[in-house]
Structures are given as C-alpha cells and as structure tokens.
Amino acid sequence: MLALLKSKWQYPVIAALLVLLILIPFEGFMSQYTTLMIFIGISTMVTVGLCLLLGYTGQVSLGQAAFYGMGAYFSAVLSKGYGFNPWLAMLIGAAATGAFAYIIGYLIFRLKGNYLAMATLGLGIIMWILFRQLSQFTGGPDGMAGIPFLSIGGFVFDTPFKRYYLVWLFCLVILLISQNIVRSRTGRALRAIRGSEAAAESIGINVDQFKVKIFVLSAVYASLAGSLFVHHLRFVSPDTFNFLASVVLVTMAVVGGLASIWGAIFGAATVRILSEDLLLGLGEWDIAIYGLILMVIMIFMPEGLFVKLKEIFERLRLRYKRRGAEP
Amino acid sequence: MSRSVILETRGLSKAFGGLVAVDKVDLSVETSKITAIIGPNGAGKTTLFNLVTGVYPVSGGEIYFQGKLLNNVPAHKRASLGIVRTFQHVHLFGNMTAVENVMSGQHPRSSYGFFEAALRLPKARREEEAISLNAIKYLNLVGLGTYAEHDALSLPLGQQKLLAIARALATEPRLILLDEPGAGLNTLEKRQLSDLIRSIREMGISVILVEHDMPLVMGIAEWVIVLDSGQKIAEGTAAQIQKNPKVIAAYLGEEVE
Numbered sequence: 222m223l224a225l226l227k228s229k230w231q232y233p234v235i236a237a238l239l240v241l242l243i244l245i246p247f248e249g250f251m252s253q254y255t256t257l258m259i260f261i262g263i264s265t266m267v268t269v270g271l272c273l274l275l276g277y278t279g280q281v282s283l284g285q286a287a288f289y290g291m292g293a294y295f296s297a298v299l300s301k302g303y304g305f306n307p308w309l310a311m312l313i314g315a316a317a318t319g320a321f322a323y324i325i326g327y328l329i330f331r332l333k334g335n336y337l338a339m340a341t342l343g344l345g346i347i348m349w350i351l352f353r354q355l356s357q358f359t360g361g362p363d364g365m366a367g368i369p370f371l372s373i374g375g376f377v378f379d380t381p382f383k384r385y386y387l388v389w390l391f392c393l394v395i396l397l398i399s400q401n402i403v404r405s406r407t408g409r410a411l412r413a414i415r416g417s418e419a420a421a422e423s424i425g426i427n428v429d430q431f432k433v434k435i436f437v438l439s440a441v442y443a444s445l446a447g448s449l450f451v452h453h454l455r456f457v458s459p460d461t462f463n464f465l466a467s468v469v470l471v472t473m474a475v476v477g478g479l480a481s482i483w484g485a486i487f488g489a490a491t492v493r494i495l496s497e498d499l500l501l502g503l504g505e506w507d508i509a510i511y512g513l514i515l516m517v518i519m520i521f522m523p524e525g526l527f528v529k530l531k532e533i534f535e536r537l538r539l540r541y542k543r544r545g546a547e548p
Numbered sequence: 549m550s551r552s553v554i555l556e557t558r559g560l561s562k563a564f565g566g567l568v569a570v571d572k573v574d575l576s577v578e579t580s581k582i583t584a585i586i587g588p589n590g591a592g593k594t595t596l597f598n599l600v601t602g603v604y605p606v607s608g609g610e611i612y613f614q615g616k617l618l619n620n621v622p623a624h625k626r627a628s629l630g631i632v633r634t635f636q637h638v639h640l641f642g643n644m645t646a647v648e649n650v651m652s653g654q655h656p657r658s659s660y661g662f663f664e665a666a667l668r669l670p671k672a673r674r675e676e677e678a679i680s681l682n683a684i685k686y687l688n689l690v691g692l693g694t695y696a697e698h699d700a701l702s703l704p705l706g707q708q709k710l711l712a713i714a715r716a717l718a719t720e721p722r723l724i725l726l727d728e729p730g731a732g733l734n735t736l737e738k739r740q741l742s743d744l745i746r747s748i749r750e751m752g753i754s755v756i757l758v759e760h761d762m763p764l765v766m767g768i769a770e771w772v773i774v775l776d777s778g779q780k781i782a783e784g785t786a787a788q789i790q791k792n793p794k795v796i797a798a799y800l801g802e803e804v805e
Binding site: 398401402405406407408409410412413415416417419420421422423424425426427428434438480 | 601603622623624625626627628632633635639640641642643644648651652653654655656658660661662664665666667668672675676679715716718719
C-alpha cells in the first residue's frame with residue numbers, strides 16, 4: 222500500500238528536483254546559490270560514504286576529514302607542485318587514500334569492539350598535523366594557492382557555472398552507485414553486520430572483510446570530494462581538515478538520516494547552510510552547536526532527521542488521503 | 549568413519565581460563581536425523597554449538613564435518629560448507645524486513661560482489677531475482693509468507709524464532725543447529741515448531757537441537773546426547789535416556805518425562 226503510493230509520486234518528484242538542480246546556476250534564476258551548491262555537492266559525496274559506514278554498517282569514523290584532506294592535498298601537491306595532469310592526480314589521490322584506508326581497516330577490524338572511532342580520531346589529528354608540518358610540500362599552515370583548474374581537452378572548468386555541473390555529476394554518480402550497493406547482496410550484508418555481527422557471521426558473511434571494503438569505499442568518496450574541492454577553490458589549507466571538520470561531516474550524516482542515501486544531500490545542505498549563515502558569528506562556539514544537534518538527534522530520532530521528516534510527511538499524507546476518501 | 553556420520557568430534561575441549569566448559573567430548577551425529585543435546589544449565593551445550601560454528605577456537609580435540617577437519621575453518625566459511633545455526637536470543641536483523649532477513653541467508657549461495665552491485669550488472673540482477681524467489685520459498689516453508697514486508701522485530705517472538713529458522717535454511721545447509729528453539733513459545737507454537745523440525749529433516753537436513761523442553765525433545769529427537777559439567781554422560785534413544793540413572797542423577801531429581 223505504502224509502496225504503491227510512493228511509486229505514483231516518486232518519478233514526478235525526482236524529475237522536478239532534477240530540473241531544479243539543472244537550472245540553479247542560471248543567471249536570473251538562482252545563480253547566487255551556485256557556489257553554495259558546489260560545496261553542498263562536495264560535502265554530500267563525503268556524507269554518503271559516512272552513511273554507508275555509519276548508518277548501514279554501524280561503524281563510526283571520526284576522522285573522515287583526513288581522507289577528504291588526503292584527496293585535496295594529493296591533487297594540490299601533484300598538480301601544482303609536480304605538474305601532474307589534475308585528473309591523474311585525482312586518481313592517484315583516490316587510489317592512495319583507498320590503499321591507506323585498507324591498511325588501517327585491515328589492522329583495526331581484527332579487533333572486536335568499536336576501535337575504529339578511536340583509531341580514526343587519532344588518524345584525523347595526525348593527518349592534520351602532517352598537512353601543517355610537511356610544509357615543503359603542502360605550504361604548511363598557510364596553505365597553497367594557485368592550484369590549476371580541471372579541464373577536458375580544451376574545455377577548462379574555470380567558472381563556478383561549469384564546476385557546478387562537474388561536481389554534481391560526480392555527486393549523482395556516487396549517490397546512484399551507493400544506492401545500488403545498498404539495495405544489493407552487499408548492502409544486505411552491511412546491514413546484517415549492523416543488526417547482529419554474530420548472526421551475520423553465522424550465515425556466512427565475512428564481517429571483517431565487508432567492514433574493510435566499506436571503509437575503503439567511504440575513504441575513496443572523501444578523497445574524490447577533496448580533489449574536487451581544491452580544483453574549485455584553487456586553494457588549500459590544513460584547517461579545512463581538522464577535527465571539527467570530521468565532526469561536521471558526522472553531523473551531516475546524522476541529520477541526513479543515517480540509513481538513507483538520498484538523505485545525505487539533505488544533511489549536507491542543512492548543515493552547510495547552517496554553518497555559513499547562522500553559525501559564522503559564533504566563532505569557536507560552533508562546535509558546541511554541532512554537539513547539541515548531534516545529541517538531540519541521536520536521542521530523539523536515532524534514524525536521523527531526514528528519515529523522521531519522511532515519516533511525519535508520510536503520516537500526514539495518509540491522514541489526508543483517508544479524510545479525502547471519506548464521503 | 550562411517551558414511552552416514554555428518555558431524556564428529558574427538559576429544560573436543562574448551563576452557564575459559566580455569567573453567568572447562570567442554571571436556572573431551574566425543575560425538576558422532578548421524579546424517580538426516582534429529583539429534584538433541586540436553587543437560588542441566590552450564591553443561592556446555594551452547595559452548596559446544598559455538599565450537600562447531602566457529603564462534604570460539606577449540607582448546608583441544610578435533611571437529612570433523614562430513615569427514616573434513618573444521619578446527620581452522622573461519623566461522624563465516626562454515627556456512628558455505630553447510631553448517632548453520634540459530635541463536636537462543638534470536639539475533640534477527642532489526643533494520644530489515646522479514647523477507648530481507650531471509651534474503652541475507654542466501655549470502656553463501658550467491659556470489660556477486662561490490663562492483664557488480666554498484667553498476668547493477670546482469671549477474672547482479674539475475675542473482676537478486678533468484679535470491680528473492682528463494683527467500684519467499686523459505687518464508688512460506690515456515691508459514692510466514694504473508695509477513696514478508698513486515699519489519700522483522702515487529703513480529704511476535706514465536707514468529708521471530710520461525711523467521712530465524714527460515715534465514716538459517718536460506719543458507720541451504722546440510723546441518724542446522726537450533727539453540728533452544730522452543731524457549732518462550734506457547735503450546736501451539738511448540739507443536740508447529742516440532743512439525744517444522746520434522747519437515748526440515750524430511751528435506752535431508754541433519755538437525756541438532758539444544759533444548760530444555762523435555763516433552764518437545766522426547767517427541768521429536770531420534771537420538772539424545774546428555775552433557776553434564778562439560779562431559780558426555782549418556783546417549784541413546786529418548787526411551788533409553790529417560791531410564792538412564794546417570795541422567796536422572798544429573799538432573800538432581802528434576803523429572804525427565
């Protein structure tokens with residue numbers, strides 16, 4: 222019954238959102254939001270990875286900004302410092318970050334219990350220090366400027382208008398891939414691990430291996446997002462990837478509805494807008510606000526804000542339907 | 549070893565620090581039979597299950613499944629060999645519907661991976677179709693076909709236990725170990741459970757159950773093994789066990805009906 226109602230509205234709504242997404246950067250429509258939307262798209266890419274890891278598999282990463290930063294710095298250093306083709310730099314960054322996550326995951330997941338949270342917390346801090354200290358490569362605390370644009374053939378992504386489409390193409394592809402994974406044998410295995418590791422193991426799911434794989438995937442998503450980030454801003458500095466950044470990313474995943482792929486856009490957008498417009502004046506107090514948001518959501522809506530809103534919407538619509546059906 | 553033995557243990561032991569939970573147990577479980585393992589609390593029944601399914605490494609002795617040494621086979625690989633278990637505390641996946649729980653059980657009988665899933669390649673679609681058809685089949689087998697789309701944990705306990713059995717059957721096992729399947733069920737549900745266990749045996753699957761409910765055990769078990777303080781103290785048919793003085797003593801006056 223619910224599924225039937227959903228299917229009737231699903232496609233028109235998706236089509237309308239897609240048209241909106243395409244039109245946003247046009248002058249005279251909503252072009253003032255182009256830059257904001259680019260950042261939302263980039264954040265969404267990282268958030269989706271966290272949703273897979275945290276929401277579906279039940280593994281906490283408090284250092285996702287480290288992978289985001291690795292992608293950013295690989296792209297920046299290789300393309301500016303060593304003259305690599307930016308696409309190749311992006312690919313190398315994603316591969317290296319994935320390999321790095323594999324090694325960490327391989328070591329951590331052999332231990333039972335939630336050691337990943339602690340390990341990634343430490344990792345995030347170490348990477349932030351490395352970004353600052355390896356100044357002969359990274360430019361140190363001041364960062365690096367003048368990073369080249371991405372380009373295809375002669376087509377250079379030199380305006381926000383062009384980059385908007387590039388970022389959202391990446392973002393949508395990642396969302397679709399993630400949705401396919403969630404609705405597959407692999408997705409069920411991930412959810413099984415969150416549901417009960419003992420039972421998952423008993424029906425033949427290689428728990429450690431799936432945890433490592435999804436951790437690597439989330440790291441690769443973050444790395445790609447980091448690369449897009451530096452080729453958009455053309456500037457990178459360590460503080461973008463500090464501990465607060467990891468907390469913000471977890472907040473996005475939680476607001477977005479942990480076990481919801483498309484909720485990631487909602488989570489990334491809500492937190493991003495909140496941080497740009499509302500929390501800017503608060504200075505260092507913003508971390509307290511993120512903490513508060515996390516607490517309230519985890520206590521009152523453990524499935525995430527987006528899922529909760531969907532539920533409320535669903536209930537209202539059913540009530541409306543029922544009233545409409547009465548004579 | 550005779551051909552009809554599906555599971556055999558030799559001198560199987562498990563110690564937790566100084567506590568010996570399973571003490572040099574020799575078992576021989578016949579193929580396509582219902583074997584019950586009974587014994588007072590703390591006799592080592594669940595530990596034995598955990599050893600056979602690979603939750604714990606053994607401290608001593610050997611486990612053979614269809615003649616193959618199991619000792620060093622990791623837990624998740626035992627399901628594809630054909631060993632599966634259910635849990636005393638059900639352990640359903642609460643974040644899934646009933647049918648998705650059973651579909652997860654098809655994991656060792658399907659093979660498409662991350663890459664095929666991500667791109668929804670034909671292999672993924674083909675296997676998914678088989679997985680859902682099989683899942684419905686096993687749900688129907690335990691009588692939960694109409695609850696396919698219900699959240700697993702919204703079902704009453706009796707149905708949750710049946711669902712857990714359906715999930716285990718979906719791995720297409722040769723041997724199923726049921727850990728107290730009757731606990732918490734009412735009389736009617738227990739009768740349905742007995743019928744289900746018999747029909748599992750009819751499918752050619754060997755059943756080992758740990759159970760406290762003596763009428764249930766005596767009604768369906770074709771062979772009964774009695775553990776006490778980690779040791780095997782008796783085995784035989786239900787009728788033989790009920791008269792065994794050692795067994796009666798182990799239960800300290802508890803009536804063995």
